[in-house]
Amino acid sequence: MTNGFYSYFADPVQWAWAGVMFxxxxxxxxxxxxxxxxxxxxxxxxxxxxxxxxxxxxxxxGLLLPASAVILPIGLPDLPFHLRLDALSAFFMxxxxxxxxxITVYAMGYFxxxxxxxxxxxxxxxxxxLGGMVTVMLADDAYAFMVAWEVMALSSYxxxxxxxxxxxxxxxxxxxxxxxxxxxxxxxxxxxVLQGGHGDYTFDTMRLAELTPFWASAAYLLALFGFGAKxxxxxxxxxxxxxxxxxxxxxxxxxxxxxxxxxxxxxxRVTFDLLNVQIxxxxxxxxxxxxxxxxxxxxFAAVQSDMKRLLAWSSIENVGVILAGxxxxxxxxxxxxxxxxxxxxxxxxxxxxxHAFFKGLLFLGTGAVLHATGERRMGKLGGLIRxxxxxxxxxxxxxxxxxxxxxxxxxxxxxxLLQAFLLTPNLTQPYLNMVIPVAAASVALAAxxxxxxxxxxxxxxxxxxxxxxxxxxxxxxxxxxRLGMLWLAAGCVLLGLFPAQVIGWLSPVVQLLTKQTLVNDxxxxxxxxxxAERASYAPLIFFAVVGVVLLLTFIWVRxxxxxxxxxxxxxxxxxxxxxxxxQDSAEGFGxxxxxxxEVFMKVERETPDPFxxxxxxxxxxxxxxxxxxxxxxxxxxxxxxxxxGRLQHGRIQWYLIYxxxxxxxxxxxxxx
Amino acid sequence: MTLTYHxxxxxxxxxxxxxxxxxxxxxxxxxxxxxxxxxxGAALTASTALVAWSTGQHHLYYSAALTLVLKVIGMPWFxxxxxxxxxxxxxxxxxxNIPTTMLIGIVLVIFSFNLALxxxxxxxxVMRSTLGIALACVxxxxxxxxxxxxxxxxxxxxxxxENSLFFAATSATYGMPLVVELGVALDVMVGVFVxxxxxxQIRETFDxxxxxxxxxxxxx
Numbered sequence: 001m002t003n004g005f006y007s008y009f010a011d012p013v014q015w016a017w018a019g020v021m022f023x024x025x026x027x028x029x030x031x032x033x034x035x036x037x038x039x040x041x042x043x044x045x046x047x048x049x050x051x052x053x054x055x056x057x058x059x060x061x062g063l064l065l066p067a068s069a070v071i072l073p074i075g076l077p078d079l080p081f082h083l084r085l086d087a088l089s090a091f092f093m094x095x096x097x098x099x100x101x102x103i104t105v106y107a108m109g110y111f112x113x114x115x116x117x118x119x120x121x122x123x124x125x126x127x128x129x130l131g132g133m134v135t136v137m138l139a140d141d142a143y144a145f146m147v148a149w150e151v152m153a154l155s156s157y158x159x160x161x162x163x164x165x166x167x168x169x170x171x172x173x174x175x176x177x178x179x180x181x182x183x184x185x186x187x188x189x190x191x192x193v194l195q196g197g198h199g200d201y202t203f204d205t206m207r208l209a210e211l212t213p214f215w216a217s218a219a220y221l222l223a224l225f226g227f228g229a230k231x232x233x234x235x236x237x238x239x240x241x242x243x244x245x246x247x248x249x250x251x252x253x254x255x256x257x258x259x260x261x262x263x264x265x266x267x268x269r270v271t272f273d274l275l276n277v278q279i280x281x282x283x284x285x286x287x288x289x290x291x292x293x294x295x296x297x298x299x300f301a302a303v304q305s306d307m308k309r310l311l312a313w314s315s316i317e318n319v320g321v322i323l324a325g326x327x328x329x330x331x332x333x334x335x336x337x338x339x340x341x342x343x344x345x346x347x348x349x350x351x352x353x354x355h356a357f358f359k360g361l362l363f364l365g366t367g368a369v370l371h372a373t374g375e376r377r378m379g380k381l382g383g384l385i386r387x388x389x390x391x392x393x394x395x396x397x398x399x400x401x402x403x404x405x406x407x408x409x410x411x412x413x414x415x416x417l418l419q420a421f422l423l424t425p426n427l428t429q430p431y432l433n434m435v436i437p438v439a440a441a442s443v444a445l446a447a448x449x450x451x452x453x454x455x456x457x458x459x460x461x462x463x464x465x466x467x468x469x470x471x472x473x474x475x476x477x478x479x480x481x482r483l484g485m486l487w488l489a490a491g492c493v494l495l496g497l498f499p500a501q502v503i504g505w506l507s508p509v510v511q512l513l514t515k516q517t518l519v520n521d522x523x524x525x526x527x528x529x530x531x532a533e534r535a536s537y538a539p540l541i542f543f544a545v546v547g548v549v550l551l552l553t554f555i556w557v558r559x560x561x562x563x564x565x566x567x568x569x570x571x572x573x574x575x576x577x578x579x580x581x582x583q584d585s586a587e588g589f590g591x592x593x594x595x596x597x598e599v600f601m602k603v604e605r606e607t608p609d610p611f612x613x614x615x616x617x618x619x620x621x622x623x624x625x626x627x628x629x630x631x632x633x634x635x636x637x638x639x640x641x642x643x644x645g646r647l648q649h650g651r652i653q654w655y656l657i658y659x660x661x662x663x664x665x666x667x668x669x670x671x672x
Numbered sequence: 673m674t675l676t677y678h679x680x681x682x683x684x685x686x687x688x689x690x691x692x693x694x695x696x697x698x699x700x701x702x703x704x705x706x707x708x709x710x711x712x713g714a715a716l717t718a719s720t721a722l723v724a725w726s727t728g729q730h731h732l733y734y735s736a737a738l739t740l741v742l743k744v745i746g747m748p749w750f751x752x753x754x755x756x757x758x759x760x761x762x763x764x765x766x767x768x769n770i771p772t773t774m775l776i777g778i779v780l781v782i783f784s785f786n787l788a789l790x791x792x793x794x795x796x797x798v799m800r801s802t803l804g805i806a807l808a809c810v811x812x813x814x815x816x817x818x819x820x821x822x823x824x825x826x827x828x829x830x831x832x833x834e835n836s837l838f839f840a841a842t843s844a845t846y847g848m849p850l851v852v853e854l855g856v857a858l859d860v861m862v863g864v865f866v867x868x869x870x871x872x873q874i875r876e877t878f879d880x881x882x883x884x885x886x887x888x889x890x891x892x
Binding site for chain 1: 767783787790791811814815817818819821826883884886887888
């Protein structure tokens, strides 16, 4: 008996499923605990966080141990759930568990003042969401995958519409649900193509299916569309800037940091694992789409004045960078350049986990600001570093990481990706050799603009003078919030300082997908992806040098200039009077970008009257794709529905004619 | 050969059915329509009984008897009663004028003969050639339902479809099993009663049995 029980939990995949079940039980237990709001906050959330830590641990075990599979007796009759945990799933579970732990600890503080009834429901959806995402990563047949995918989509819809009494939030949720389901339909079709006429929807069968290049391309395009809708690839990105600001901050952090990665996971799974052939132009397409997405995202991030919307656009940019890397991996892989494919894939995976940590951290930071000030518009914030030092300093780590500054984690992955771009060997297709330097330049441009966005984000919110008198009373984030942010910030730092180790952990995944691993030519201290002569990076040494220089400067300034500090009003160069309204505003900071890239935007501006006693300014840069692509589709759908509605006359004769015509048609049709 | 004579008579009755269908299509008065419906039932009874006698399919006698009781005596009596009660035996203006309707009817007959030709080759019964007529009667009755706007002609059209289907069943496969036929007969009877109740309700609500008033029920 003991032995049987033991063997049931012998494999990592069973532990992972146990973790999912734990979350589900926790979610439903929350419904029973509605009587005690304190218990929900103080018991359920910490247990959920422990579950996340457990999932991350199982992921680490999955990276080290060989792949394991299990067939669960749930689902439809004769259609059980197949689960499998291999290195790819394990890596994304580490990503999920690591980010979700910090976010769940933070959520304990964020939802502290919520009423018990809505809170219990929110906890249910929250844990279903987490469990759904893990099951997506574990699924080993299309049926289980789609069920988990839908659980994830629906639970996140309910999380987005937590404040469903506001009409714009309902609207955002509806848009999200709609695009999620259009994507899900594409995925369903993709799996239909992948099974290759066997009628068996397990991934094992799909791996064996021999698809012709045409059908393989069809499956790839459907996967790119379906997962692209979830990941927010242009032009399917429109839901992202609506849904992320609408959701509560921990949910935004989870959606942006983790859920977008499930789409990346699915794309990797379908392209490298399930499809038996890969074709070069798939990579070129993904690279082009990725670059467009990255640039489009970062341009719009630069002109936003709502802090969560800005972060949502920045997520689009990061997904674009990841997709571009994915495309480059495919190009190298199909060209037979295995080592380069391994390098690029390492960069893609590295950037995925980095984004989970720093974007999660930034969303949590905005959540803390939102709770302290009740304000999402950057034009009403400013100078918060004085009243909220913890939040400000922790957010600074995330901001520096997303800007790609060493020694933090964002730098490592962007550096690796740029290495891959710049060290492009001679590919067999000459036009690719010409295009890839341009692509490298675009990635560099996106990275530079991302830094610009971050300066705007951080500078306008935390630095300068408060733009509103009420900001003087902003309170610091509570301890659970600080701990959650501290965890993610620590993740950003550690992932940045120990890249050689992280790459070692990634190697089973890279080995699984590209049949080759990235050889680190350096040592544990130094990262040298191709060869030590060409390029290397030693973050610890860099960090030490930065630290020493800072320390020396500090000591020098203290010793030599001590007591000679002159205190005066800052920026008082001929402006004896200065107030918070003279600072650079969010709109003002983004204006150069808006001027340059105005073709992509529909700019709405309302300038104040010079004689007005209460001057009012309004400016918005709207996404033109919405007006070019989505509005015509919406109008066409409305028109078609109206036409279909005209069939309903209410006259019995017409209904009889419909039956009559159908009868005649069927008679003719069946006797042909 | 008695079978040849029987076949001739069945064919004659089938032709009569088609003729009655056309007559129903052109009939303006409701009382006339009910009489025609009774005659249609009578022709159906006769042909069913004849088929039963000539082929020795005894269960068809029961079907014939059922048809006689329900469709020749029962329902026409019921309809006459309703008409008298609601006082509505007057001219019914069809939606399409009568000559056009007749022309459409002729097209439908040609169409169904064309359609039935390959099917009747497959059938092994003595009266397979009448399948086309049965189909034509179904379509003509349907056409009548479409062109009339009053409730009672529509119900009669519906019952005429049922008659024609019954005829199609006897001509193609010597009728359905008796259980099925009993079930159908019961359904028709209940259906007519329910519709009878509806007549009164519609009349009470709209002060008329013209179904075009029901357009008001459409959701805006």
